[in-house]
Amino acid sequence: MVETLREVLQGALDRLHAQVTTHLPSMLAALVLVLGAFLIALAVRWVIYRIFKGPAIDKFLRQSGVAFVLDRSGRLRATRLVAETVYWGILLTGLLSGLSIFNTDLTTQMTQSFVFLLPKLVMAGLILLVGAWLSQYLSRSMLVWAVNEEFPYPRRLAGVVRILIMFAAVVAAADQLNFARTVFLTAFIMFFGGAVLASSLAIGLGSARGVRQLLEEKKEQAGESGERSLWSHL
Amino acid sequence: MADAPMPEEARRAAELIGKADIVVGIPSYNNSRTIGHVVRAAYAGLAKYFPHLTGVVVNSDGGSADNTRDAVLSARVEDRHLLLMSTPLVAAHRLSFPYHGIPGKGSAFRLIFSLADRLQAKACAVVDSDLRSITPEWIDLLLRPVLFADYDFVAPYYHRHKYDGTITNSIVYPLTRALYGLRVRQPIGGEFGVSARLVSRYLKRDDWETEVARYGIDIWMTTIALAEGFRVCQSFLGAKLHDAKDPSSDLTAMLQQVVGSVFMLMQEYAPVWRTRGGSAPADLFGFQFDVGLDPVSVNLERMVNAFRRGCQELGEIWAMALHADTYAAIRKLGREVSGGAKNFHLDDELWARVVLDLACAHNRHPVSRGYILRSLTPLYLARVASFVQETQELVSAQVEEKMEQLCLQFEKLKPYLIDCWDGRLQPAAKAGETPPAPEPAGPPSAAVEG
Numbered sequence: 001m002v003e004t005l006r007e008v009l010q011g012a013l014d015r016l017h018a019q020v021t022t023h024l025p026s027m028l029a030a031l032v033l034v035l036g037a038f039l040i041a042l043a044v045r046w047v048i049y050r051i052f053k054g055p056a057i058d059k060f061l062r063q064s065g066v067a068f069v070l071d072r073s074g075r076l077r078a079t080r081l082v083a084e085t086v087y088w089g090i091l092l093t094g095l096l097s098g099l100s101i102f103n104t105d106l107t108t109q110m111t112q113s114f115v116f117l118l119p120k121l122v123m124a125g126l127i128l129l130v131g132a133w134l135s136q137y138l139s140r141s142m143l144v145w146a147v148n149e150e151f152p153y154p155r156r157l158a159g160v161v162r163i164l165i166m167f168a169a170v171v172a173a174a175d176q177l178n179f180a181r182t183v184f185l186t187a188f189i190m191f192f193g194g195a196v197l198a199s200s201l202a203i204g205l206g207s208a209r210g211v212r213q214l215l216e217e218k219k220e221q222a223g224e225s226g227e228r229s230l231w232s233h234l
Numbered sequence: 235m236a237d238a239p240m241p242e243e244a245r246r247a248a249e250l251i252g253k254a255d256i257v258v259g260i261p262s263y264n265n266s267r268t269i270g271h272v273v274r275a276a277y278a279g280l281a282k283y284f285p286h287l288t289g290v291v292v293n294s295d296g297g298s299a300d301n302t303r304d305a306v307l308s309a310r311v312e313d314r315h316l317l318l319m320s321t322p323l324v325a326a327h328r329l330s331f332p333y334h335g336i337p338g339k340g341s342a343f344r345l346i347f348s349l350a351d352r353l354q355a356k357a358c359a360v361v362d363s364d365l366r367s368i369t370p371e372w373i374d375l376l377l378r379p380v381l382f383a384d385y386d387f388v389a390p391y392y393h394r395h396k397y398d399g400t401i402t403n404s405i406v407y408p409l410t411r412a413l414y415g416l417r418v419r420q421p422i423g424g425e426f427g428v429s430a431r432l433v434s435r436y437l438k439r440d441d442w443e444t445e446v447a448r449y450g451i452d453i454w455m456t457t458i459a460l461a462e463g464f465r466v467c468q469s470f471l472g473a474k475l476h477d478a479k480d481p482s483s484d485l486t487a488m489l490q491q492v493v494g495s496v497f498m499l500m501q502e503y504a505p506v507w508r509t510r511g512g513s514a515p516a517d518l519f520g521f522q523f524d525v526g527l528d529p530v531s532v533n534l535e536r537m538v539n540a541f542r543r544g545c546q547e548l549g550e551i552w553a554m555a556l557h558a559d560t561y562a563a564i565r566k567l568g569r570e571v572s573g574g575a576k577n578f579h580l581d582d583e584l585w586a587r588v589v590l591d592l593a594c595a596h597n598r599h600p601v602s603r604g605y606i607l608r609s610l611t612p613l614y615l616a617r618v619a620s621f622v623q624e625t626q627e628l629v630s631a632q633v634e635e636k637m638e639q640l641c642l643q644f645e646k647l648k649p650y651l652i653d654c655w656d657g658r659l660q661p662a663a664k665a666g667e668t669p670p671a672p673e674p675a676g677p678p679s680a681a682v683e684g
Contacts, residue, residue: 063600064601065601065602068554068663137601140550143605144548144605144608144609146547147543148486148608148612150540150543154543155547
């Protein structure tokens with residue numbers, strides 16, 4: 001009985017020893033790699049913050065309005081953008097290198113998938129960025145137009161424009177990543193169709209009033225040809 | 235130099251005439267009611283004051299559907315109505331062409347200037363086709379300083395109703411004066427005399443297809459003349475009485491085109507205006523007299539409501555464009571208006587800062603300048619409403635005095651403009667000021683009553 005117990009324990013210890021001796025060096029090596037990458041990333045970021053000045057990129061970010069998309073205060077600078085990109089790039093490379101040390105099917109597959117997915121992720125990110133910029137630009141244009149034209153609920157109108165464009169960008173990004181294509185596309189078609197229908201109804205109902213107003217104004221103008229336009233201040 | 239598009243019939247007519255001393259241009263679009271009078275005045279002016287010179291009256295039409303061109307070609311001048319001291323040696327030619335390109339006053343002017351250049355005219359005058367108060371003397375007053383006193387640019391000087399020309403009074407005149415240092419009272423008047431040298435300079439420019447093609451043309455012409463050192467003067471023309479603008483014409487678009495052109499030229503001529511300080515009076519020709527003016531009705535309530543709405547909705551855009559202090563002051567004013575305050579007052583300094591901040595924002599955000607400019611409309615209406623309220627009891631001389639105060643404020647803020655332009659002063663959004671959450675709608679009726 002005692003012998004059996006001893007054998008079982010010995011077996012367990014042997015297996016643990018075998019596991020530790022097989023994987024610990026790899027784990028330690030991976031940890032060292034990740035830690036090294038982390039320290040390098042920190043150092044490089046620190047250096048970039050101190051030496052890199054990108055006035056041309058700053059100008060582009062400011063003038064294009066991208067700075068306001070990524071940071072509402074518009075304080076985003078090229079230095080921060082480059083430093084953070086490099087930091088995360090080094091950290092990610094370290095993580096992938098750490099994973100590849102294990103040399104198992106799973107880690108190899110994970111690394112390969114990530115490398116394969118990376119360009120698509122970058123592209124999807126760019127699509128989302130362009131979508132965010134466009135949605136901000138068009139919604140602001142819509143907001144100002146609606147305020148000047150005395151449209152009811154200008155902020156909601158601008159919000160609808162922003163959501164529609166952002167939704168379109170998300171659909172395009174999901175398509176790029178092959179992620180739930182049908183779900184997003186169907187939802188987008190339903191949403192867009194609904195918005196078009198609602199706008200058509202609004203325009204239809206509104207234009208009846210508009211035409212009536214126009215006819216009344218024409219009639220008034222015919223009666224008071226001497227009266228000048230409200231906005232004839234130029 | 236961008237090739238000026240010239241219709242074939244205009245080219246043929248120019249070849250036929252060969253050479254002319256004077257060109258009088260009349261841009262038009264659906265002005266059959268008034269253009270006959272303008273053509274007669276131009277024709278009579280040429281015959282009466284320049285009988286020894288060859289003159290051409292050119293109508294550049296934007297595709298009118300109301301027989302404007304027929305009205306031009308059939309307008310008759312009866313000799314007995316002219317008191318001529320000498321018989322004209324050559325009868326003035328009269329031409330009418332449709333112009334091509336972007337529809338607008340600027341494109342019409344381009345055709346007129348191209349013809350003047352082709353005919354080697356010594357001077358060119360342009361007059362609006364909706365004028366009711368034009369007389370033959372206007373032609374003399376616009377052309378004589380160019381022909382006989384070596385001026386390159388003659389701007390008009392009129393008496394206008396105190397509420398007429400508010401874009402001029404609130405923005406264009408004070409800003410142009412502060413920037414370029416010459417007091418041209420009507421920089422976007424619409425009637426100008428131009429020398430051959432300046433016509434040639436205009437035609438060499440390649441920005442004809444921007445806002446300049448539309449309402450921006452007047453300030454474009456004036457600014458180039460001022461900034462590039464051409465000799466500029468003014469001629470007193472009496473009263474400017476003209477047809478009401480098309481009621482469907484969009485104030486925001488007009489404001490955007492005019493102010494957008496001023497701001498666009500500010501970028502180009504930044505090295506010029508940065509070095510100029512103060513202002514000097516421009517030479518003024520013509521005998522000044524008092525005239526009766528058309529009344530101008532203003533809807534104060536509608537203007538204040540537009541401002542209130544702007545305050546409720548446009549916070550994020552104004553925060554991006556206006557300096558933190560300016561934005562805070564506008565928000566305070568908006569709260570007062572929404573709270574039903576009786577004394578609505580947008581003072582000269584705040585207004586000048588608004589305009590200068592927007593000029594800097596226009597320079598800083600080229601991609602967003604469209605909506606930044608359009609967001610000026612509620613602020614402009616607030617300023618007009620405040621001005622109307624303050625000047626209700628004032629006569630024109632007193633109103634001019636108030637205008638002078640505003641202009642001096644713009645001149646005083648020139649160092650502020652330079653700091654802002656160079657990025658030493660930050661807009662509210664960057665300074666950490668957060669745009670307000672949409673406020674609940676104010677009381678249904680306006681706080682200020684007309």
